Amino acid sequence: MNRRKTWNALGTGILSATLLATFPFLLIFLAQMFYKGFAVLSPEFLLSAPREAMTAGGIFPALIGTFLLTALSILIALPLGILTAIWMNNYGKPVWLIRILRIAINTLAGTPSIIFGLFGMAAFVNIMGLDVSLLAGGLTLAILALPVIINNTEEALRTVPADFRDASLALGATTRQTISRVLLPTALPNILTGAIISVGRVAGETAPIMFTAATFYSRRLPGSLSDEVMALPYHIYALMTEGTHPDEQVPIAYGTALVLLLLVLLVSAVAIFIRYSIRRKRQW
Amino acid sequence: MNSFKERLFKAAAYTASLFTIAVLLSIIAGLFGEGLPLFKSFSPGKFLFTNDWYPTHAEPSFGALTLIIGSLAVTLGALVIAIPLGLGSAIFISELAGSRMKEAAKPVIELLAGIPSVVYGLFGMAFLAPLIRQWFKLDTGLNIFTTSIILGVMIVPIICSMSEDALSSVPKSIREASLALGATRVESIFRAVIPAAKSGIIGSILLGFGRAVGETMVVLMLAGGAAKMPTSIFSSARPLTSTIAAEMGETVMGDLHYQSLFALAILLFLLTFVTNLVTELVFLRRGNQ
Amino acid sequence: MQHKVVIFVLALILAALPVLAKKTQITCSGSTTVLPIAQATAEAFMDANPNINISVRGGGSGVGVAALQNGTVQIANSSRPMKAKEVTQAKSKGVNPTPYAIALDGIAMVAHDSNPVSNLTIAQIKSIYTGKIKNWKDLGGPNLPIVVISRDVASGTFEVFNEKALGGAKVGASAQLLASNNAIVTTVADTPGAIGYAGLGYLSSEVKILNVNGITPSDKTVKDGTYPLARKLYMYTNGKAAGDVNKFIAFIQSAAGQKIVKEQGFITLK
Numbered sequence: 001m002n003r004r005k006t007w008n009a010l011g012t013g014i015l016s017a018t019l020l021a022t023f024p025f026l027l028i029f030l031a032q033m034f035y036k037g038f039a040v041l042s043p044e045f046l047l048s049a050p051r052e053a054m055t056a057g058g059i060f061p062a063l064i065g066t067f068l069l070t071a072l073s074i075l076i077a078l079p080l081g082i083l084t085a086i087w088m089n090n091y092g093k094p095v096w097l098i099r100i101l102r103i104a105i106n107t108l109a110g111t112p113s114i115i116f117g118l119f120g121m122a123a124f125v126n127i128m129g130l131d132v133s134l135l136a137g138g139l140t141l142a143i144l145a146l147p148v149i150i151n152n153t154e155e156a157l158r159t160v161p162a163d164f165r166d167a168s169l170a171l172g173a174t175t176r177q178t179i180s181r182v183l184l185p186t187a188l189p190n191i192l193t194g195a196i197i198s199v200g201r202v203a204g205e206t207a208p209i210m211f212t213a214a215t216f217y218s219r220r221l222p223g224s225l226s227d228e229v230m231a232l233p234y235h236i237y238a239l240m241t242e243g244t245h246p247d248e249q250v251p252i253a254y255g256t257a258l259v260l261l262l263l264v265l266l267v268s269a270v271a272i273f274i275r276y277s278i279r280r281k282r283q284w
Numbered sequence: 285m286n287s288f289k290e291r292l293f294k295a296a297a298y299t300a301s302l303f304t305i306a307v308l309l310s311i312i313a314g315l316f317g318e319g320l321p322l323f324k325s326f327s328p329g330k331f332l333f334t335n336d337w338y339p340t341h342a343e344p345s346f347g348a349l350t351l352i353i354g355s356l357a358v359t360l361g362a363l364v365i366a367i368p369l370g371l372g373s374a375i376f377i378s379e380l381a382g383s384r385m386k387e388a389a390k391p392v393i394e395l396l397a398g399i400p401s402v403v404y405g406l407f408g409m410a411f412l413a414p415l416i417r418q419w420f421k422l423d424t425g426l427n428i429f430t431t432s433i434i435l436g437v438m439i440v441p442i443i444c445s446m447s448e449d450a451l452s453s454v455p456k457s458i459r460e461a462s463l464a465l466g467a468t469r470v471e472s473i474f475r476a477v478i479p480a481a482k483s484g485i486i487g488s489i490l491l492g493f494g495r496a497v498g499e500t501m502v503v504l505m506l507a508g509g510a511a512k513m514p515t516s517i518f519s520s521a522r523p524l525t526s527t528i529a530a531e532m533g534e535t536v537m538g539d540l541h542y543q544s545l546f547a548l549a550i551l552l553f554l555l556t557f558v559t560n561l562v563t564e565l566v567f568l569r570r571g572n573q
Numbered sequence: 574m575q576h577k578v579v580i581f582v583l584a585l586i587l588a589a590l591p592v593l594a595k596k597t598q599i600t601c602s603g604s605t606t607v608l609p610i611a612q613a614t615a616e617a618f619m620d621a622n623p624n625i626n627i628s629v630r631g632g633g634s635g636v637g638v639a640a641l642q643n644g645t646v647q648i649a650n651s652s653r654p655m656k657a658k659e660v661t662q663a664k665s666k667g668v669n670p671t672p673y674a675i676a677l678d679g680i681a682m683v684a685h686d687s688n689p690v691s692n693l694t695i696a697q698i699k700s701i702y703t704g705k706i707k708n709w710k711d712l713g714g715p716n717l718p719i720v721v722i723s724r725d726v727a728s729g730t731f732e733v734f735n736e737k738a739l740g741g742a743k744v745g746a747s748a749q750l751l752a753s754n755n756a757i758v759t760t761v762a763d764t765p766g767a768i769g770y771a772g773l774g775y776l777s778s779e780v781k782i783l784n785v786n787g788i789t790p791s792d793k794t795v796k797d798g799t800y801p802l803a804r805k806l807y808m809y810t811n812g813k814a815a816g817d818v819n820k821f822i823a824f825i826q827s828a829a830g831q832k833i834v835k836e837q838g839f840i841t842l843k
Contacts, residue, residue, distance in 0.1 A: 004468055011470030015380060018372025025437055026396070032411050033403070053613040053837065083300035091294055101301055103561070104308040110491075110560035111311070111553065112498025114525045118532070118549050119311045122318055126537065131645035132602070132630065143307055150304065176293040197398075204400025207500040207525075211532055211632065217612045218628035219619055220598065228600065228628055233402045233501075240409055240505060241753055242631055244609045244774055244838060250410055257403045268398045272391045338726055342741050423720060423749060423764050426756065509725045510750035520749065522725065533605075533633025534729065536659055537642075 037258025040251050046259070049219045054239065055248035059256050064221050065134075065229030066260075069213060070203045072138030072225075073145055078195055080142075081149030086179055088150075089157040109147035114207040116144050121211040135225040137213020144208055145198040152194020156187040189278050196271035200264045206233035216242070232260040315553055319546030322346065326540070331547060337511040337522075339531065339541040346544040348551070350511050354428075354521035355552075357514055358503055359496040361432025362439060366492055369436070370443030371485065377444075378451035379459075379473050390445070397441035405505035408434040413506065422518050426508035429517045434502050439492040446491060450484025451477060487567030494559040498552060500525040524552050599818055602630035603637020603650030606729055606772060607806050609837045610676055611650055614825045617833055621824075625817050634729055635659075641809055642666050647818045649809040652678070652729040670809045675825045677840040679773045679790040680734055680802040683758065683780040685765045690714040692784040695801060698738045701768060704745025709766065721748040722757055722769035730754065733804050734770055770802075774838025795840045806839070 044058055051057030084101070092098050120140030130136040160183050168178040184191075214234035222229045236256050243249035323331070326346050334347030377389045412434065413425030420429075454477050462472035478485070508520025509530065528545050535542040601611055608631050615627040630636075630646075637649035642663045655663075655670055663670050682693060690712050693701075700706040701719055710716045723744050724731040735741060744750075751757050754775035761769040762779035773790060776782060782790065785801055794800035814822050824830045831841040 004471070008468035008470045011474070012380060015372050015376040015470075018369050019376045022369050022373060022437070022440055029404075029407055029437075032407060036410075051616065053609060053616065080300050080303060083297045084304050087294075087297035087301045091297060097301075101305055103564075104305045106560055106564050107557055108304075108308055108311075110494050110498075110556050112500065112525060112556055114498070114500040114528055115311070115315070115549050115553055118528065118546065119314050121532070122314050122546075123310065126639075126643070129643065129645075131643070132640070143311075146304060146307070174290050176290050179293075200398045204398070204402065206400070206402045207529060210529060211636070215600075215628045215630045216608060217615065218626065219616075220626040220628075227598070228630060233400055236402050236406050237501065237505070238631065240406055242605050242608055246755060253406055254410070257406050260400055261403050264398055264400055265395055268395055269391075272394055276391070336743075338743060340726060340732055341735075341743070417763075423722075423767070424751065424756065424760050426751070508749075508751060508756075511726060512746065512748075512750060520751070522750075530725070531633075533631070533636040535633075535635045536656065536662070537635075537639045538662075539658065 033254065033258050033261055036251065036254035037261075040255035041258060045255055050217060050252075053245065054217065054243060054252070055245045059230075059232065059235060059252075059259065061218055061221060062230040062232045062235040062256065063259070065214075065231045066203055066233070066263075068134055068222060068229060069137050069141060069209065069231055070199055072134060073141035073202050074195060074199055076138060076142035077145040077149050077198070081146050082153050082184075082191065084146075084150050085153035085157060086183075088154055090175060090179060090183075105147045105150050108143070109151070112207075113144060113205055116140055117208040117211055119143075120208060125212055131226060132211070132213060132215070132228045133226045134213060134222050134229050137209045137229070137231075138225075140208045140212045141202045141205060144205060145202050148198040148201060149194055152197065153187070153191050156190030156194065157183055159190065160186045189274060193271045193275045193278075196267055196274070200268040200271070203267070204233055204260060204264050206237055209234060210237075214238075232256055232263075236260070312553075315546055315550050319543055319548075319550045322540060322543035322547045326544070331544075335513055337527075339544055340534065344540055346540070346547070348524075348544075348548060350513050351522055351524050351527050351548065352551070353513060354507065354511075355497055355503075355523035355525070357428050357517075357521055358431045358435055358507060358523055359493060361428055361517065362435035362496045363489065363493060365432060365436025366439045366443050366496075367489060370440040370488075370492070371447055373440070374444045374447035374451060374488075375473060375478070378448050379477060380469070390448075393441045393445045393448075397445065399438075401438065401499055401501040402505075404434050404438055405501045408502065408506045420518060424508055424520065426506055426520060427518045428507065428514055428521050431503055431506040431521070432517075434506060435496050435499060438499065438502065439496050442495055443488045443492045446488030447481070447485045450481040450488065453484070454480045483567045487563045490559055490563040490567065494556045494563070497559075498525060498556050500529050504529050524548050528552075598626040598628060599648065599821060600628045600630065600640075600646040601637070601648035601650055601808065602632055602640045602646045603648075604634040604652040604729055604806070605631045606652040606678065607650035607675070607808075609774065610806065610825070610834055610839060611808075613833045613837055614830050615821070617829070618821055618824050622817075622820070625821075627821065638663070638670075638809070641670060641811060642668050644668065644811070647810060648822070651807045651809060652804065653732060654805075654807070655809065668811045670811065671813055672807045672809055673814065673822050673826070674805045674842060675808050675822070676806045676831075676834045677795050677842060678804050678806055679795040679800055679840060680730060680737075680770050680804070681773055681776055681790045682768065682770050682783040682785055682802070683761050683776065684768050684783055685761060686779060686781050687765060688714060688781055690783065691781070692787055694786050695738055698785070699740065699742060702739055702744050702748065703742050704747055717766045720764050720767040721745065722760055722764075722767055723748045723750050724754075724757065724770070725750045730770075730772060734802065737802050737804075738770075772838075773840065776838075792840050796843070 047060050048058035124130045124136035168182045214231050215228040216238050236253050239249045239253040335350045336345040336347040338345050413430050416430050417425030458476050462476035503523045504526035509522050510520035511522040514521050612629045634651040638659050640646040641649035754771040757769040757771045761767040788794050788800050790800050795803045
């Protein structure tokens with residue numbers, strides 16, 4: 001009996017140790033990011049372009065570039081994703097098509113982002129002749145965001161009780177009216193949460209935009225969809241690997257990384273907060 | 285008018301669905317269309333099973349074995365770190381933690397899963413690699429070991445959150461029955477709860493594998509980039525993803541080198557595709573919901 | 574009604590796309606070696622010409638050439654002369670690549686600071702990198718195994734080194750392959766038996782720079798062509814450069830531009 005007690009204590013100890021082991025690493029990671037990042041963070045850093053051969057100045061063009069890329073990709077992916085989820089949830093015939101669609105979505109969700117980058121380069125940049133541009137990068141990122149949005153929207157639509165739909169249909173509303181006046185409004189907060197989560201994911205991606213949208217240095221903000229843009233994640237990578245002045249450029253990379261990290265964490269935190277408060281409030 | 289709108293709406297939803305399938309098909313067609321021509325001039329056997337990766341040489345050779353081994357080495361290294369940490373944390377959160385902690389843990393894990401990989405790459409390159417080089421007196425800190433640590437930490441949230449789901453969905457009655465029969469907490473976890481959640485746990489590990497093998501930025505920045513058979517965990521490696529990312533820029537569109545990188549992408553795609561399919565259909569059984 | 578408005582707006586956006594797509598700037602793309610020069614000179618050029626915007630993209634020499642072929646950039650940066658295949662491909666698309674030399678670069682052989690060896694011949698370098706010489710004592714140095722460090726085989730720097738120092742021979746299997754000039758310099762600085770090579774712009778005082786065939790890599794020896802491991806860096810344009818593009822390239826070649834080239838650690842043309 002005593003041996004079993006010892007084992008029990010030991011097991012509990014080991015299990016808590018695994019959780020505890022993850023924390024110091026994360027603490028060092030976050031401490032390092034904040035400590036090194038805050039050293040260069042300033043309003044000027046956020047609002048000016050790089051200067052003096054990328055050894056001084058700020059990240060404004062990259063900040064705007066990431067914002068535009070993310071916004072564009074979500075604008076493209078959101079309607080497509082919502083429509084696809086609606087079809088799966090409400091029309092969904094024939095069944096074999098649904099099966100294929102589900103495999104397609106899961107496959108897209110698990111495909112490495114560098115493959116989207118390659119595809120974007122071959123299809124959008126070269127074949128469609130969009131050049132390395134905001135549009136090519138936005139389309140590539142939209143493909144990346146699509147499965148996340150579809151899955152979230154479908155999940156959101158599924159949580160709307162069947163009674164709602166039945167009641168609406170029984171009152172004589174058409175399927176379309178039921179969807180647009182009952183299902184979508186009810187599921188909207190959850191759909192938006194999904195969209196916000198994909199914003200966080202898209203904003204931090206580097207590999208898909210390397211060959212489709214990102215430029216090393218441009219002072220002017222993009223004037224059209226066919227301009228290439230600086231972007232925060234690519235800026236970090238470029239400074240770390242292609243810079244010739246590491247003493248000045250590594251601190252800038254840390255500052256850029258902190259900005260990106262804060263943006264992504266903030267966006268995800270908002271999404272998570274909304275979702276949890278919806279769950280708490282839900283009445284049905 | 286109304287029925288026209290009905291049909292239009294349905295058609296739009298239908299088109300969007302077909303579009304999603306079309307996207308996947310065109311990705312597959314794109315990869316194979318650009319990559320397969322390589323095998324007209326370089327045999328697939330040599331591609332898969334020889335080590336000479338000299339893509340820009342006068343007589344180029346495209347033996348990708350070192351790259352495949354490189355990918356597997358960093359991925360397995362990452363799993364060695366992530367499985368105990370992720371699984372242990374999941375068990376702790378699901379079985380031992382109080383409800384307050386449980387509620388706090390989920391969003392934190394979710395937040396961690398969202399940290400951009402390039403930020404991890406920066407941290408590894410500027411902070412961890414120099415330390416590892418000093419500690420182990422190495423020539424370079426950019427090696428399989430450093431990469432595995434960072435990659436491992438990256439996939440901990442995935443393994444943790446998925447296995448936690450699996451553990452939490454084990455019916456309460458199983459735990460109660462086991463405890464009622466006199467088992468201790470830990471005994472009932474390992475003998476009753478974990479076996480019941482087995483397939484979900486394996487699924488979470490496979491998902492972690494798929495994620496790690498396809499990760500680009502961390503391995504590009506940290507693995508050192510040597511296209512050479514690794515001889516120890518402190519060797520540099522050049523995984524598939526970083527090869528594609530690093531070399532795409534040096535290729536001439538449509539030449540053998542360009543095709544060889546798409547061939548690598550095919551390999552990578554098949555690897556993740558099969559892993560995901562097996563995970564979905566066999567272990568998570570979500571495929572035919 | 575709503576739908577009509579949406580359709581109308583969409584149509585407007587579609588109609589506006591070609592207008593939005595109008596190019597108002599110079600884009601140059603290509604070799605990462607040329608990147609620091611292109612970036613720093615672009616900055617100075619834009620300060621003097623605020624109405625012109627220059628976007629500088631890396632990617633690699635191949636990417637720049639492909640983009641020039643497709644007519645999507647005005648300038649392709651390259652750390653090597655264009656390959657014959659690339660020129661034919663460009664010509665078939667009606668693009669006539671015209672090279673402009675903008676700077677010189679030397680590849681320096683570096684060793685650990687404590688290493689007494691100060692000169693290597695090209696033949697010795699080749700023997701080291703192909704694995705025939707394995708110890709510094711065969712080169713008149715101490716009894717110390719040589720740690721061979723090379724760039725990864727797909728980099729432009731490797732391509733030039735491979736051609737000029739190794740005569741196309743393959744690097745031996747025991748060599749360490751590192752991904753950047755910086756990594757090579759820091760590794761060599763910390764490893765007593767190491768030998769490596771890096772572009773002149775990346776050298777630090779922590780490593781010992783070796784003579785090659787008795788010649789020290791310097792401004793003078795690279796310019797007069799006596800240092801064997803040297804290369805020219807190019808900007809390619811479609812046909813003769815004209816207008817703002819010509820102005821930009823002329824600026825880089827001018828005294829002011831070449832001063833920046835020097836500041837970035839490269840060697841001026843004249």
